[in-house]
Amino acid sequence: MRTTLPFLIVAVIIAFFVLRWLPTPDLSNLHDLSNLPRQPQLETSIPNPTTAATTTPTAPAPKSDSEVGLRQSQPSEPDRVTLNRIQTELNQAAQKLQLLQNNATTPPAPVVNVVEPPRLTQAELYDKAIERVVNMWCQLGRKITIASGVLISSNGHILTNAHVAEDFVNQPDYECLIRRGSPARNLGYAKLVFFPQSYTATTSWTGQAENDISIWQVTRPTGVTPLPDAFPYYEIDPAYTPILNQPLATFSYASELLGLETQTKSLGLLFSETTVADFDSNLIISQHGLGSQGGSSGGALVDIYTNKFAGLISRGVGQKEEFSNISQRVLFSLTPGAINRIFQTETGQSLGR
Secondary structure: OOOOHHHHHHHHHHHHHHHHHOOOOOOOOOOOOOOOOOOOOOOOOOOOHHHHOOOOOOOOOOOOHHHHHHHHHOOOOOOHHHHHHHHHHHHHHHHHHHHHHHHHHOOOOOOOOOOOOOOOOHHHHHHHHOOOEEEEEEEEOOEEEEEEEEEOOOOOEEEEOHHHHHHHOOOOOOOEEEEEOOOOEEEEEEEEEEOOHHHHOOOOHHHHHOOOOEEEEEEEOOOOOOOOOOOOOOOEOOOOOOOOOOEEEEEEOOOOOOOHHHHHHOOOOEEEEEEEEEEOOOEEEEEOOHHHOOOOOOOEEEEOOOOOEEEEEEEEEOOHHHOOOHHHOEEEEEOHHHHHHHHHHHHOOOOEO
């Protein structure tokens, strides 16, 4: 205590002289500041928990005109609908930008116009077929086989099915009556000249269907009218193949729905269309054709664009319960390539020109 007292006395003396030497401020020119508006002060103090619950709230101080104007000039917060609309427009803009970028980097695909070749008129198709598709009237005892055939050479060779000729294989002198036209009229008599061993060598349905051909030849007339010097005929192109969903014309002497008198006196050449559903090197499978009727076996499929021979009708197949419904039958026909293969394999000669 004795040591600190002298220092305390010295400090008081120094403070006295310092305050004395400082200039006294002149307050005479100051105005009354009591009327100036108070600036709002930020509450930073933490209220006393013991008094906070009992403190009476006071009304807020009135805001100045400058504060009110500042608040009114600021934009209001956007509502949810506006935000959603803005977001949608942004998404659409982003999609358009991405589309423009893709178009800029990926060249457009070339436009390929598939032009279908012009179809021949029905008259053009029919006028050619009426001279080249024949009716075969084959009677053995009380059994009558009615079928169709296609002239394939100027010498009067007729292409038909093996299942049409199988009853006459062992009768070399048998002659079948050949008729032509609409209604069909007698043309001449024909004998069986080719029956494939490949047909008799198999018993399976598919095996026989893929080898179902026979060839006959007109040998003599039915009356005093001589046979023509050259028969009109369809050429066989072994390279011909159809196209899926392609329509093909069918020409045959369908007789399933006709009575015997009509078959004898008024049988006409039936012209219809069928649609290719499937095919391979041997068979063409088609649908929706009246050529699936009985009597159409040995009839012709004809390309409606080129008028070329497109196949040999073999048989129409359907389920037992729907076989009577012709529209639901599936038509099986041999391709020109299969016809040539069968003949060439057994004779060494080609039917193609």
